[in-house]
Amino acid sequence: MDEMKKELEEVRKLKDELKAEIEEIRRERPRRFAAKPRAIIESPRIDLGGLTDSLEEMMEGLGDQIRESLRGVEGLDMRPWTRSIIVEHPGRIRSQRRIDSIPPERVARVISPLGSEERLRILDFLKEGGKTFNELEQHTSRAGSSLTHHLDPLLEAGYVIKGEVRGTYYLTVEGRLAFRLAQWLTCRLELEGAGAVLEKGDQPQKEEREDWK
């Protein structure tokens, strides 16, 4: 057990060192490339709190990032390398097609349970941890069937799971992801809306600017 702890500690240290080195290189890049702009090495990333980092996606991202990395090394013919290094994912195209072919009614079935402030409030509350029905009643100020009316669609969609022993409600991985995605979409649309307002010459209020940060 102690050896495992030591090994984990070493791995953690190694990770920190690697991160520090990478950060240092990143800090150097702008200075080094200031005179001659070049392709950005890192692909833009949207922070979804790590929730969407599945192993599959991670491996797909790895290929993209290596491609981007090699693109920055001008003057070297790296194509044979890229062929050997890039992580190909044969299921990716199929997966993309599958996603594109999802009809609106199926999307609605998954999304509609989120289309209520009360339900989003429940998901947000459950992020703290499992809650009993009474706790949910107190938090939402809704009692009995009124609360059930909102809980049932969340349970059916798999965003919330109910523990049968004590009647405790938990936010599932899918529920947390859905709430995070909804927040991300909100943030993005609000930013775009704000951008449009700015283009028209209107200045945002101070509170609005604070919200965007």
Place this chain on the structure above:
Amino acid sequence: MPSLSLGTGVRVTYKTLDLISSSKILARLDAGCLWTEVLEEDRRVGAIIAGPSDYAVDAIFETDDGAVGRSFKGQIEGPKLYIGGSDLPAVSRTPSIEELRKHGYETEAAFIEAAGQSLQQYDWRYSGGLNIRTVPGSGEGFLFWKDGLGEQNIIFIDRERTGFITKGEVFLVSDRDCLYVGEKTVMVEGKHGRRILIAKGEIREPRILRDLGPMISDAVHDSLSEFKRSFRLDW
């Protein structure tokens, strides 16, 4: 395997009893359950029980990414073997003929004979470290039953562990660690909260594995940059 025998009397519950109960597991007997003692030598260590019973198991774990696992709930059909202390005698009385007939027995002897056959069918290999000489106290115990397909199920609480074993799924919790093996989820957690979690085919924890892609990517880039610098190539 401990040498078990049955008592001679039959009793029936007249009120609901939580045979096994914790925040994660519940086994509840309704009123109207017939039972007879299971003895080791002359000591009562459990019972064979027949009658309306329910169980619920919350094999749910909360992680940083959300809750994983699932909740089980159902009725326990047919005779079941219980090993452990309980308040069964306190909520039971002698059954009437009607109460025996309701379960398909004409006499107490007929029930005891059927209970004897049940006792033989349970596979004690699953009981692991169970020491029948130190059976748990009231509210703790081991309950064995078979479903309609003959698959054995066990729920238990003893001084160290809480667990549920059913076909293809295992759930164990103790103060030190926990384990869940489900259809699409495997989770092992140690006492310091270190966790390996594979859910729906994805490694969700440890998080260091999630960073593997970017780490390799950065390492490749850095190596190539170094290579470029060594040959004094112009960027």
